[in-house]
Amino acid sequence: MKVIYVDNNATTKVAPEVLEEMQPYFSEYYGNPSSMHSFGGNVAGKIREARQKVAALIGATPEEIVFTSCGTESDGTAIRAALESNPDKRHIVTTRVEHPAVKNLGETLSKRGYRVTFVPVDSEGRLDLDYLHQNLSDDTAVVSIMWANNETGVIFPIEEIAQKVKDQGIVFHTDAVQAVGKIPMDVSRTGIDMLSLSGHKLHAPKGIGVLYIRKRTKFAPFMIGGHQEGGRRGGTENVASIIGLGKASQLAREHLQARGYERIRKLRDKLENTLIAKVPHALINGDRQNRLPNTTSIAFEYVEGEAILLMLNEYGICASSGSACTSGSLEPSHVLRAMGVPFTAAHGSIRFSLSRYNTEEEIDFILEKLPPVIARLRELSPFWKEAVRAQSSKLRA
Ligand code: PLP
Numbered sequence: 001m002k003v004i005y006v007d008n009n010a011t012t013k014v015a016p017e018v019l020e021e022m023q024p025y026f027s028e029y030y031g032n033p034s035s036m037h038s039f040g041g042n043v044a045g046k047i048r049e050a051r052q053k054v055a056a057l058i059g060a061t062p063e064e065i066v067f068t069s070c071g072t073e074s075d076g077t078a079i080r081a082a083l084e085s086n087p088d089k090r091h092i093v094t095t096r097v098e099h100p101a102v103k104n105l106g107e108t109l110s111k112r113g114y115r116v117t118f119v120p121v122d123s124e125g126r127l128d129l130d131y132l133h134q135n136l137s138d139d140t141a142v143v144s145i146m147w148a149n150n151e152t153g154v155i156f157p158i159e160e161i162a163q164k165v166k167d168q169g170i171v172f173h174t175d176a177v178q179a180v181g182k183i184p185m186d187v188s189r190t191g192i193d194m195l196s197l198s199g200h201k202l203h204a205p206k207g208i209g210v211l212y213i214r215k216r217t218k219f220a221p222f223m224i225g226g227h228q229e230g231g232r233r234g235g236t237e238n239v240a241s242i243i244g245l246g247k248a249s250q251l252a253r254e255h256l257q258a259r260g261y262e263r264i265r266k267l268r269d270k271l272e273n274t275l276i277a278k279v280p281h282a283l284i285n286g287d288r289q290n291r292l293p294n295t296t297s298i299a300f301e302y303v304e305g306e307a308i309l310l311m312l313n314e315y316g317i318c319a320s321s322g323s324a325c326t327s328g329s330l331e332p333s334h335v336l337r338a339m340g341v342p343f344t345a346a347h348g349s350i351r352f353s354l355s356r357y358n359t360e361e362e363i364d365f366i367l368e369k370l371p372p373v374i375a376r377l378r379e380l381s382p383f384w385k386e387a388v389r390a391q392s393s394k395l396r397a
Contacts, residue, residue, distance in 0.1 A: 001316040004362045008201075009150050009178055009295060009353035010320055014244070015203040021247040022205070025240040033237055034228065043239055050246025054210055057249040058176075058195065059186030066211045066229045067242050071177040071198030072101040074211040075144070077222040077233070078194040079105060082142035082171040083114070085218035089141035095119045095127060095156075096338040098146055102175055103334065106144075115139070124287040125154040125339050133164060142171045147179035147195075151322060151335040151351055152286030153295025155183065159190045166191030171217070177201055181252035182261065182292050193217045199241060203355070204248035208241035255356060264354050265293035271352060271363050272296040278371045281387075285322070285341055285349055294354040297322060297336075299345035302384035303377040306330065308350055311373045317366055322349030344383055 005013070031040030033047055051062040068074045079092065079102070094106050096118045103118075110116040119132045127145070136143070143165045148155045158174050165172040173194040179185065180195075181202035187195060194217065199208035213219055213232065225234020255261070275298055276282045285297040300308065305321030312319060322333045322341075331337075332346030341349070352366075378384040 004315070004317045004365060006352040006354055006358060006362070006366065007318045007320050008355040009153075009351065011200045011206065012203045012355055013357060014205050015248060015251055017251060018204055018244045018247045022240040022244040025243055030239075033239060034226070046243050046246075047237060047239065050242045050249075053246040053249045053253075054197075057253045058180060058197070058212060059188045060212050061188075061215070063230070064212050064215055066213055066232045067237060067245075068209040068211050068233060069207055069238070070209040071099075071175065071196050071201070072209075073222070074196030074198070074209045075099075075101040075173075075175050076105055077211055078173040078196060078213075079109075079142055079144055080222055081218075081220045082173065082194070083109075084220035086141040086171070089139050091115045091117070091137060091139040091141060093117045093119065093132065093135055093140055093143040093145075095121065095145055097121055097125065097149055097151075097335045098144070099150055099175060099177065101177075102144055102146070119145075121154075121338050123340050125149060125152045125285070125335070126287050126290075127156050127161075129157075129161070132161065136165065136168055136170060140168075140170045142173060144173040144175065147174050147176040147185075148182070148292050149286070149335060150178045151333055152297045152339075153178070153292035153353075154286040155179065155290045155292060157290075158192070162191035162193075164191075166193070178292060178295075181249070181256070182294060184256050187212060187214070199245040199248060202248050202252050204245040205241050208238055208245050210245070260356055261293045264356060264358070267358055267360060267363050268294060268296055268352070268354055270360075271354075271366060272298060274367050275370065278367075279374050282374075283345060285336060285339065285345075295351065296353075297349055297351045299341060300348040300350065300374050301345050302381050302387055303348040303374060304330070304381075305348050305350055307377050308348065308370075308373060311377070312366075312370065315365070315369045317369065320351040320353075322346055322351065344387075 031043045033044035051065045055062045106116045117135045147158045162172045175196045177198045180197040193214045195212040197210045200206040223234045281301040283299045322336050336346040
């Protein structure tokens with residue numbers, strides 16, 4: 001069965017060009033980049049090249065790029081480094097819709113005596129900027145706000161926020177794991193001090209990430225060890241993955257420059273516009289104006305997201321739901337809860353996230369299969385029957 005993969009905010013396929021670039025660095029050129037001999041030295045040269053390519057994608061200089069193991073490590077390192085560098089300050093500001101990499105760290109730090117402010121969002125997932133600015137104080141060590149939300153794709157005005165935060169002398173970090181490669185960015189023209197990205201969200205392998213650290217930002221390493229990454233992250237480099245991320249960054253930059261995301265946006269818009277036209281009680285979660293071009297989160301009211309996913313799976317369609325089924329509780333996600341999405345909608349929310357590898361035929365296939373799936377599940381749903389009954393008695397009244 002052909003797989004229709006529309007779960008690219010979860011992870012992406014490694015691009016064939018990336019894999020090809022990486023392959024020689026496992027068993028042919030396996031030297032340690034720190035070695036004195038040229039066998040290792042050549043590898044160091046390839047890492048330098050990769051660093052330049054990653055830097056070019058986000059508008060940084062190569063010296064500002066630190067390779068890590070993943071987005072989670074980059075996020076944690078940034079926040080902890082800001083706290084360690086400002087030991088007199090005990091306040092952290094973040095949002096209620098962060099990825100667990102930041103949200104759970106914030107909750108952990110609040111149990112360890114830090115004061116943590118979680119800025120709310122409105123029903124469209126837009127950040128309450130007044131609340132954010134009113135809560136900054138002399139005690140704030142770091143503000144960490146995601147650039148784009150992984151569930152809804154909603155984009156926050158990071159450049160504007162970063163500048164205001166910087167003007168108050170507070171360290172600003174952004175989790176840009178979902179934004180990098182999907183929207184153009186130039187960190188050099190912003191007040192961002194630190195930025196996280198992750199390879200596996202942009203067609204590089206899993207297990208490689210980056211922390212951008214602006215020049216002259218006070219920093220304390222989390223991984224203390226050798227002199228790698230300019231002493232900012234010890235540990236022998238993940239050579240092949242770094243080289244893969246370099247290639248993936250080059251491809252992402254070319255794709256952005258060629259406005260390749262316009263095709264993805266059109267496919268996404270076709271998918272969501274057709275679904276909301278064809279399926280009654282289908283709603284888009286999140287601000288449609290400021291969204292990643294590849295993401296849509298659609299609530300199919302009165303059905304269970306997990307049931308939809310299982311039925312889509314039968315057709316080879318891979319998407320995500322808005323419930324944390326892994327917890328066994330089927331709790332709607334913290335993001336949809338923070339937006340105040342009603343229970344009956346949050347439970348039936350499905351996220352589709354596209355990539356440059358998706359085709360129009362794939363979108364048409366989803367559009368053919370999904371509406372009957374929702375109709376079938378609604379026939380079985382007591383909530384749907386109740387809603388239909390309520391609506392018809394309202395019409396009769
Ligand atoms: N931040 C965001 C917004 C994400 O979507 C993810 C992954 O889903 C992460 C952080 C964590 O990245 P990684 O899987 O590389 O640790």
